[in-house]
Amino acid sequence: MKIALLFSSKAGTAASLRRRVDESAATLVVNEDEGDEPPPSDVLAECDSDETISAVGAALRVRHEVIPIESDEDAYPRLRQSRPDLVFNISERLIGPNREAHIPTLCEILDLPYTGSDPLTLSLCLDKSRAKEILSYHGVPNPEFWIVEPGVAVPAGIKLPAIVKPLFEGSSKGIKNNSFVATAEELMARVREVTGVYRQPVIVERFLSGREFTVGVLGNAPNLEILPIVEIDHSLLPEGAHPIYSYEAKWIWDTPERPLPIFKCPARITPGLQEAIRTIVADTCRILRIRDWCRVDVRLDEAGRPNILEVNPLPGILPNPEDNSCLPKAARTAGYSYDELILRVVDEASLRWGLVGRGGRS
Numbered sequence: 195m196k197i198a199l200l201f202s203s204k205a206g207t208a209a210s211l212r213r214r215v216d217e218s219a220a221t222l223v224v225n226e227d228e229g230d231e232p233p234p235s236d237v238l239a240e241c242d243s244d245e246t247i248s249a250v251g252a253a254l255r256v257r258h259e260v261i262p263i264e265s266d267e268d269a270y271p272r273l274r275q276s277r278p279d280l281v282f283n284i285s286e287r288l289i290g291p292n293r294e295a296h297i298p299t300l301c302e303i304l305d306l307p308y309t310g311s312d313p314l315t316l317s318l319c320l321d322k323s324r325a326k327e328i329l330s331y332h333g334v335p336n337p338e339f340w341i342v343e344p345g346v347a348v349p350a351g352i353k354l355p356a357i358v359k360p361l362f363e364g365s366s367k368g369i370k371n372n373s374f375v376a377t378a379e380e381l382m383a384r385v386r387e388v389t390g391v392y393r394q395p396v397i398v399e400r401f402l403s404g405r406e407f408t409v410g411v412l413g414n415a416p417n418l419e420i421l422p423i424v425e426i427d428h429s430l431l432p433e434g435a436h437p438i439y440s441y442e443a444k445w446i447w448d449t450p451e452r453p454l455p456i457f458k459c460p461a462r463i464t465p466g467l468q469e470a471i472r473t474i475v476a477d478t479c480r481i482l483r484i485r486d487w488c489r490v491d492v493r494l495d496e497a498g499r500p501n502i503l504e505v506n507p508l509p510g511i512l513p514n515p516e517d518n519s520c521l522p523k524a525a526r527t528a529g530y531s532y533d534e535l536i537l538r539v540v541d542e543a544s545l546r547w548g549l550v551g552r553g554g555r556s
Contacts, residue, residue, distance in 0.1 A: 195257075195258045195259070195278075195279040195280055195540075195544075195549065196258070196259045196261065196276070196278045196279045196280075197254050197258045197259065197260055197261070197278055197279065197280050197281070197282050197540070198260075198261045198262075198263050198272075198273060198276060198278035198280075198281045198282070198306075199247070199250060199251055199254060199260055199261065199262050199263065199282050199284070200263050200265050200269065200273075200281055200282065200283045200284065200285045200297045201242045201246075201247050201250075201262070201263075201264065201265060201284050201285055202240070202241045202242055202264070202265045202284075202285045202286045202287055202288065203241060203242055203243075203244065203247060203264060204238045204241040204242065204243060204244075205244075206264040206265075206266055207238060207241045207266075207287075207288050208238060209266075210266050210267075210288065211288065234367070234368070234391045234392060236367045236368070236441060236445070239366070239367045239441070239445065240286040240288075240363075240364050240367065241286060241288070242284060242286075243512070245512075245513060245514070246284075246511060246512055246513060247262070249513035249532060250282070250284060250511065250513075250536055252533070253532060253533040253535075253536035253537060254282060254536060254537070254540070256533055256537065257537060257540075258540070261276050261278055263276075265285035265287055265296065265297050269285075269297065269300060270300050270303075270304075273300060273301070273304055273306060274304055277304075277306070278306065279307070279549060280306075280307050280308065280309065280540065280543060280544065280547070280549060281297070281301050281306055281307065281308035281309065282308075282309050282536075282539070282540065283297050283298060283301075283308050283309050283310050283508075284508065284511070285297040285508075286364070286508060290362075291317065291320060291321055291361075291362040291394070292313070292316075292317045292320070293320070294316040294317065294319075294320050294507075294508055295313035295314070295316045295317045298310070298311075298312055298313045298316065299313045307543065307544075307547035307549060308543070309486050309487075309539050309540065309542075309543040310485055310486050310487065310507060310508060310539075310543070311482075311483065311484055311485045311486070311488075311507040311508075312483070312485065314483075315482055315483050315484060315485070315507055316507055316508065318482065319482060319504075319505045319506070319507050320362055320363075320364065321361060321362060322339075322359065322361055322362075322397050322504060323339065323341050323361060323397055325482065325504075325505055326339055326502075328481060328482065329478060329481060329482075329502055332477070332481050334474060334477055334478055334481065334502055335474070335495070335499060335500065335501045335502065336501050336502045336503070337399040337400045337401075337402055337493075337495075337501055337503070338353065338399070338400040339397055339398060339399045339400070340352050340397070340398045341361065341395050341396070341397055341398075342385050342389070342395060342396050342398060343389075343395045344389040344390075344393065344394070344395065345389070348381060348382050348385055348398075352381065352398055353400045354375065354376055354377065354378070354381065354401075355374060355375060355376040355401040356374075356375055356381065356398050356399060356400055356401050357369070357373050357374060357375075357398070357399045357401055357438060358373050358375055358381065358384040358385055358388055358396055358397075358398050359373060359388070359396060359397050359398075359399070360388055360392040360394055360395075360396060360397075361394055361395040361396060361397050362394050363392065363394075364504075364506065364508075366439065366440060366441040366443075366444045366445070367392075367441065368388055368391070368392050368441070369438070369439075369440050369441055370440055370441050370442065371435055371436055371438075371440045371442050372384060373388075373436075373438065373440065374401065374436035374437075374438055381398070385398070399503075402493045402494065402495045402496070402501055403437075403495075403496055404493055404494025404495055404496065404498060405425060405493070405494050406425070406426045406428065406437075406439060406491070406492070406493045406494075406503075407423050407424060407425050407426065407461055407471060407491075407492045407493070407500075408423075408424045408426065408489055408490070408491050408492070408520045408524075409421065409423050409424070409471060409472075409475045409489065409490045409491075409492060409524070410424075410487075410488070410489050410509070410520065410521040410524035410525060411475060411476075411479055411484065411487065411488045411489070411490065412486070412487050412525075412535075412538055412539070412542065413486070413487075413542055414485055414486065414542060414546055415476070415479060415480040415484075416480075418476050418479060418480075419528075420472045420475060420476065421521075421524035421525055421527070421528050422459055422460040422461075422524050422527040422528055423459070423460060423461040423463065423468065423471055423472075423524070424457055424458070424459040424460075424461060424520045424523060424524050425457070425458040425459070425461035425462070425463070426439050426456055426457060427456045427457070427458060428456070430454065430455050430456045431443055431447070431454070431456060432447055435447075439491075443456070448518055450514060450516035450517055451516075453516055453517075453518055454518070457518055457520070457523065459520075459523050459524055459527045460527055467498070467500075470499070470500050471492055471500045474492065474500045474501075474502060475490045475492065475502075478490055478502055478505060482505060482507075484505070484507050485507075485542075485543075485546065486539050486542040486543050486546070487507075487509060487521070487539050487542070488505065488506060488507050488509060489506040489509035489510070489520060489521045490502065490504075490505050490506070491503040491504045491505075491506070509521040511535070511536075513532050521535075522535060
């Protein structure tokens with residue numbers, strides 16, 4: 195098959211961001227509410243490294259012809275001109291609460307099959323409150339939460355301790371060690387900081403004190419493969435760190451040269467807890483209509499019951515084991531090589547779109 199690999203590279207996204215800034219300056223567009231504050235330091239955290247883009251491309255080339263396409267303003271004409279048999283989408287994009295839905299929406303406009311979840315599911319999962327509302331309606335446990343809009347007072351009655359997060363971000367962007375707040379003063383200070391820096395609402399979640407896990411999923415309901423569960427052991431974080439998987443834990447303290455020993459895969463848990471986690475993850479994927487692949491973050495409450503923290507339908511897939519990327523880590527434990535993981539996603543999407551048989555094996 196001819197597969198277009200759609201990605202958001204760090205260099206390409208940074209160039210797009212610079213163009214936006216230059217165009218705003220050239221036309222003297224000024225937003226008085228936002229001022230001229232620079233973007234946050236972690237603005238490119240979700241974008242793909244050259245290493246990841248190369249590794250995914252190499253995996254796809256084992257079986258297929260590959261057309262690499264940056265998910266910038268030229269993506270639409272390039273897709274329209276190349277007309278691939280399938281789009282392998284790892285594009286996060288950068289601007290707006292629906293940014294992860296941009297490329298799948300273009301694919302639907304052009305009637306092109308693509309890997310992964312559809313635009314609605316991607317947007318719902320990026321907006322943490324909407325995903326939680328749907329899960330709550332279906333009785334899937336998740337932490338109690340409150341939304342605070344920029345410039346609006348923090349509501350009374352928030353249960354502390356809590357976690358303060360930007361509403362529309364992933365890859366632990368905006369989830370710093372000080373996102374754990376134990377007092378009203380810490381809460382108000384962190385809300386002001388996050389709304390000011392990220393220029394979006396925040397979600398405040400009741401902190402769950404139990405163990406934390408992340409769970410990789412391949413396939414489509416009802417035929418889901420739940421990969422070996424990864425535990426994130428907070429007791430092995432650096433001294434003084436709060437027991438959360440923060441931006442510092444993911445990107446600063448954990449480096450390929452000195453990886454943090456906080457991950458256990460498979461997690462050392464009882465058969466009963468394993469089944470409970472697998473069930474809640476499968477229910478979540480079915481309810482939110484996750485397609486092809488996903489990673490779901492889970493944490494236990496004070497009674498030891500699994501709760502859904504976040505759903506990642508565009509999971510991180512750093513190729514090197516030293517990078518501690520959790521979906522590839524779980525896949526390796528299950529016996530998949532990196533290439534096999536990527537090609538499994540192609541196979542799932544091809545089966546779902548009815549592409550099996552076009553040009554041989556998908």
